[in-house]
Amino acid sequence: FMTQLSLLLILLCVSGLVPRSAAFVFWTAWLKTDYYQSSNDTVSKSCECGVYGRNSEVAEFSGFVAVPKGDPTGCSPYTSYDRNSSQEWIALVKRGNCTFSEKINAAMHQGAAGVVVYNVDDTGNSTTYMSHPGTGDAIAIMIGNIQGTEIANSVKNGTVVHMSVHVGNPHGPLMDTYWLYFLSIAFFIVTAASIAYFVFISANRLYSMSRHRRTEKRLKSEAKKAIRRLEVITLKRGDELTTSDAMCAVCIESYKAGEVVTVLTCDHVFHKACIEPWLLERRTCPMCKCDILKALGVEEDVKDDMSTSSPPEVTVITVTGGDALYEVPLNEPMSHEPEQQQHRYDNRAFVEDSEAPRG
Template sequence: MEIRYVNSNHTTEDKYCDCGVYGRNSPVEEVSGIVTLPTGDPRGCGPDPVYNRNFSYLPWIALVKRGNCTFSEKINAAQRQGATGVVVYNVDGSGNSTTQMSHPDADDVVAIMIGNSQGMEIAKLVTNGTQVMMRIAVGSPHGPWMDTYWLYFLSIAFFIVTAASIAYFVFISANRIYSLSMHRRNERKLKSEAKKAIGRLQVRKLKTGDEETTSESHVCAVCIDSYKAGEVVTVLTCDHIFHKACIEPWLLERRTCPMCKCDILKALGVEEETKENLSAESPPDVTVITVTGGEPLYEVPLTDPASPHTERPQHLYDNRAFQGDSEAGRR
């Protein structure tokens, strides 16, 4: 957009800026003429607005303010009065920002939008009686970021991507929670099988004179403490002996002998279907943290031979030597 006028010092001033934006439905052509304002309302609305023209033989360009009616109504009203082009300047407080107008009902006349500051400056000159010549020419194209509809498209795309990311996160989280739930469930089943296996182990009470109490070479590998008369011990299928209170929590967590790594589930013939399901269904990246120290985490409902209750369930052993020792002790 280029304007030319004579200032108060009788000097011709030319101003040029690449600041206007052609309307979406406007012909992209060059036009020129004398800038003319509507009388009264600067917005140029209404069916037949009056333009302050003291000439009839020169082409003129209507300068109107945005607001009150559609762009098509402003442009058509000025065209009916004989304008060769229409310049719409933006609303107050918008600075020099512009948008691309949409005027589908007025697509045969050149129409552009300029910023509010630029439009107010030109309108002030015309109001003071200065004759301003304007030329609208095709300048450098604006990028798509100037298009309001393109901004809408980017906003919608952003929300779609955000929603898809949230949905993916929820799916992954739900799948992880389900996998962890299955892992805990199978772990509980496996501990239940371990309890059954522990219930089939030989349990006895040490007496004075037993080899375990007289030799310092016999110590519990779990607590690293020597055996004393009156303590209750558990004999594993591999013939290793441990304190009952020490080995049972260990077996519930690991199910193997602390010394030789013998698997008590296999040694006692306990069904291992739960263990296989655990390996198949557990996620590979699940981390199980074991906290040591403090009170035992598991409570094993086993019968203590030192209990005052006379009724105790009979233990059955796959190892015949354990079975014979148990029967001899009862006799």
């Protein structure tokens, strides 16, 4: 149960963290840039130096690079690009002067296959995770200022530049190594705590069961001592028990001459073969629940809660000829006997251990 609870807690924690962390997971982009020089030489550069926009489709795109005429930020919806309309092209614009969404929508309206935004001056090759809502299915990435300025200047100087953009790797809290370490450590801590708790509960239950068995064994030993001190009688023809309608409350059978009966400390009589197994397990009179261990002064070695071993709450009924004479709930003293009789010490059952029982 604890293991299942721990797993549920882990799932709840992770399910709460994922939605919060999903917004911070971003994808990098691989850029392959080919510079076609006038001398027919081609210079190629590649790096994982781009970052897909937060609202961009994470997909590949390629084309010849075109820069805006005039304003390098390409903010105006009427911005024109020096490009070959028959070829796939990519808009290269500078960050600033307007929102990312405005410059991306302007370039996509002109037919660009994708938009590459390079950062502002004096930022080196650092990038940011740009947000551009309202750009539909546009594909946009950001690159650093140094790289973007170099490409833009090459295009302005007449160099043909072709760019291919490929999907890189995901990054963010759930992807970073430290976060995976944290989740792994948390999982192992919770698992170890669950196992430790399970071991503790199991050991405690085993100890309780072992103590209960030892207590039962001791009490049975004490009950055997007490049973040996009870008065045992062999019934004879003409005895009161054989001539009356009395019955053994355990087996509900009448007493007959020659049968051996046991007289308890409360003066209730039962067949010896019926009452001894009962007393070994319950140590109380079936009729009035008199505790024979207390009545006989036999000390218990261990005081323990024996509620699990108590006899079920039943009603003992003695009948004659189908008519009920009386019924005695075991959780109450008999109505026709005073309660103090449960602890009588002046009856014939108290004989010395050295005396042989009559019979």
